[in-house]
Amino acid sequence: MPELPEVETTRRGIAPHVLGRAVRAVTVRESRLRWPVAEELQTLLPGSRFSETRRRGKYLLLKTELGWLMIHLGMSGSLRLVSGDEPVKKHDHVDIELDNGMILRYHDPRRFGALLWVREPDSHALLCELGPEPLEPGFDGAYLHGRAQGKSLAIKSFIMDSHVVVGVGNIYANEALFRAGIHPDRAAGRVAKARYEKLAEAIRAVLTEAIRIGGTTLRDFVGGDGAPGYFQQKLNVYGRGGQTCRVCGELLKESRHNNRATVFCPRCQT
DNA sequence: ACTGGCACCTGGGCGC
DNA sequence: TGCGCCCAGGTGCCAG
Structure with a gap:
């Protein structure tokens, strides 16, 4: 979850x-x-x-x-x-x-x-090396672009690295890359700053939206079984491999990065 | 310093 | 029904 x-x-x-x-x-x-x-x-x-x-x-x-x-x-x-x-x-x-x-x-x-x-x-080993909070000042396209210089790993793996930015898990990495129109395989160091601006904004947007929707199920944390399934209908790519792209109608492709499922639109994401 | 791969677990869904 | 296989929203750690 x-x-x-x-x-x-x-x-x-x-x-x-x-x-x-x-x-x-x-x-x-x-x-x-x-x-x-x-x-x-x-x-x-x-x-x-x-x-x-x-x-x-x-x-x-x-x-x-x-x-x-x-x-x-x-x-x-x-x-x-x-x-x-x-x-x-x-x-x-x-x-x-x-x-x-x-x-x-x-x-x-x-x-x-x-x-x-x-x-x-602040000084704990598990916390002190973490990257910035995506919803706080200090996280933007310029920051991502700077951190990506010289890196050859796939941009999807890059944004899922908690030392780069925290809180971007597999679902939201897929969704953010789709919203930003960036192919998940692209080498992190070869993505232009303008595209990183778009990606940073997409990451903020998907996380903010998910928190907003999650907020409506807060009562589930007292008493109920606390199992919210809220974000499903909002997903554009995650879990939709083989289905059609909601924007262009192309079949969504599936691949893997570091053994994690990746789904993307080969036409919208370049 | 980077990068990819593995490990840690249980449970659900699928095909045979 | 049962069995075996694959998959799952994370991430620290290890080897190359």
Whole structure:
């Protein structure tokens, strides 16, 4: 599920329910995630109070007096608030019980996600090398163009590198390249600055739109099953290989970059 | 320094 | 129905 819009939607969904709340207890049913669930969740988190939520790329950060709980949802993770009597389902790995009885429940079938403890987010190894936020100042065509100089890798792989820009996963990489009219195979270093301007704008547009739509499903984070399928009807290329291009009618082609599915229109994207 | 490929997991869908 | 195969929204790490 989670690309940047999903992570941001999760942050906005849980923020009003955790801010100002203290943690009553933590239950770890399965600690074998991408990295072992941090011991501090059980030694430091109980008794602490959440005072701030933040997102950096696809990492979610919840501040307490003693440090930050850092959460990554991996490929299949989700975080939602449930009432204390909600039955535990398979793959509900971690419960963080709040002082009002609600539970922040981490669910992750594939276990590619992570729950870590960090003292200082800005200097943490996983965060300090990350590229700019695509929706904040500092990310634009000039920046991308500059970073691409001398690079021979495919532009799709380039924009999916979190050291270049965070939060552009496979769906939105495909969609942004389509909107910008750029062929995904093109060498990053051989794309003109003007086209990077268009690409930066396309990345901002698809992410902003997805967050906007995701915002309408915020209620799902409390109670419901929290499985929004919102962006589907907006997709122009992702998952549409072999179907016709919505703009020109050409058959959409499929390929792969770094073992990730790529879909593009051979006529619109050059 | 770059780049491509692999690893970590489970579950769903498909063809036989 | 069952089995085996392929695929999946991420990303750190490794070898060449």
